[in-house]
Amino acid sequence: MQYDYVVIGAGMGGLTVANFLAKYGKKVLVLEKHSIPGGLVTSFARRGVHFDLGILGLYELDEGQTIPQFLEFWGASQVPTRPLRGNLKCFIDGTEFDIEAGKVRESLLEQFPKNRDDVNRVLDIMHAINKEMHSGKEAPEPPYDMTLFQLVKFGMNAMRQRPMFMKYGNKDARRVLDSLTTCDELKTAVYSKAPYPMVFMAFAYQWSVYGESRYPVAGMQAIPDAAVESLRNQGGELKLNAEVAEILIGNGRACGVRTTDGSVYRGAVISNVSPQFTYEWIPDTVAAKARMKAAIARRRIFEPAAALFMALDESRYSLGDLESISIVSTRDYRMTTGEYRPDTAPICINVYPGIEGDEFRPLVAIIPISYEYHNFWETEAGRKRGQSYRALKQEVEATLLHRIEQHLGTGFTNALVHHELSTPLTFERYTYSKNGSFMGWSITQRDYGKFLRQRTDIDDLYLVGQWVFPGFGVAGVMASGYYLAKEILKSDGVDLKKDFAKFFA
Ligand SMILES: Cc1cc2nc3c(=O)[nH]c(=O)nc-3n(C[C@H](O)[C@H](O)[C@H](O)COP(=O)(O)OP(=O)(O)OC[C@H]3O[C@@H](n4cnc5c(N)ncnc54)[C@H](O)[C@@H]3O)c2cc1C
Incomplete structure (x- = not known):
């Protein structure tokens, strides 16, 4: 099957570039390994509660901001949202601090x-x-x-x-x-x-x-769903459950992909997946591969997190107006993720508004713990998730729940109807984001601003998403899709920047 562009991954970066290209008449196919689009912006259900992978709210959903503007430009339906206006509670070494919204x-x-x-x-x-x-x-x-x-x-x-x-x-x-x-x-x-x-x-x-972020009424999944709807309306295609295993190279150019079921899709290739994984899909015979891998081998990656997904029965324990609860020890702001253990790591509990029909309140605690923790989570250097991995996960989960209980009381833990831990390895396996990073490269002073470009050393192979300019976050990866489309469309005489400005003039 022949396309102008084959996009690997339906994260917000991939869906954005696909939408811009489809709007200008390019024949675009997006291949996504999961049964739902969105990558790190997906939602999933447990016991009738909808959880988002981690984002609580987005300022960029507000009127006139990136997400509604891009959707409007593509002719997509807008995503109905509601404001997040909750309060924050912070426990620092046992002392409580309250911060009121606004x-x-x-x-x-x-x-x-x-x-x-x-x-x-x-x-x-x-x-x-x-x-x-x-x-x-x-x-x-x-x-x-x-x-x-x-x-x-x-x-x-x-x-x-x-x-x-x-x-x-x-x-x-x-x-x-x-x-x-x-x-x-x-x-x-x-x-x-x-x-x-x-x-x-x-x-x-x-x-x-803070205090100005918004949450989609139907949950975060509504954002990629709207982008998929507009992609299809503009003639683009999305194929779910299609995992790319190989990037095809002909005459030195990327010319298509092969999926795990052996299907071949031809066209220039745009990868929304981390470069560390993307480059592995290039045949070893391609000379540029080793050079490309070497160029990123030493770059530092944003420290990942574990996430504890919890469903709270609010008829038994109410969190009132709280939007977020932090549990930290006094020295935390000087520590690095690698130094944290489950009994010392800061815990940030996001309290979600939930979506209509949810019986219980979804909460997600985000806990910075390194990818390498405990011999790669007891998986012999990250290779296999067996019994010892499951045992360690249970141990970490119990420690975190115990710490939360110490601060919020046994009433809180007794009112939990579901809890489940994901580790950095879970995030990595889910999206093939190296080390489970949810922001791409490290953004410390030493690393910030060292942008990776969207063009690669191989003609017709491009990158989009949180690993390339301008980087992380939903607005950042959507901007990366805009920049890549602008670059590609330039050769057709299209000035995307000008068209975009004219559209909103
Ligand atoms: C806990 C958490 C909190 C966050 N908080 C915020 C926040 O407050 N604000 C904010 O702006 N951002 C936040 N983010 C970050 C934001 O979600 C990400 O930066 C962004 O969504 C990454 O998008 P992406 O398009 O680069 O890639 P991804 O979302 O990683 O998408 C990549 C896609 O490629 C697919 N894929 C991978 N391999 C293959 C293959 N071989 N074949 C086919 N498909 C494949 C994956 O399944 C996935 O759908 C948070 C993320 C997390 C996890």
């Missing part, structure tokens, strides 16, 4: 009376960084496509227009927090929202949009 500053000032100046300084800087990040009038060009002159100009403009971002935003969060306050509880409270070693702008973003 009143972050007031809440922190009240609870850190001796550090009022520090609270104001931290929040002012975070808001300034976020404002600067959203101040650009148009999407910037990928840095690797800029000439030296453009790069210098971009750098000079950034120094002038984004001073706070340049001073704090692209520095490691723990370094910035250490420079802004000596109060460990305050630093940990800020860090607890997303306890990963990251540049400070990630925290600035999280805190600045």
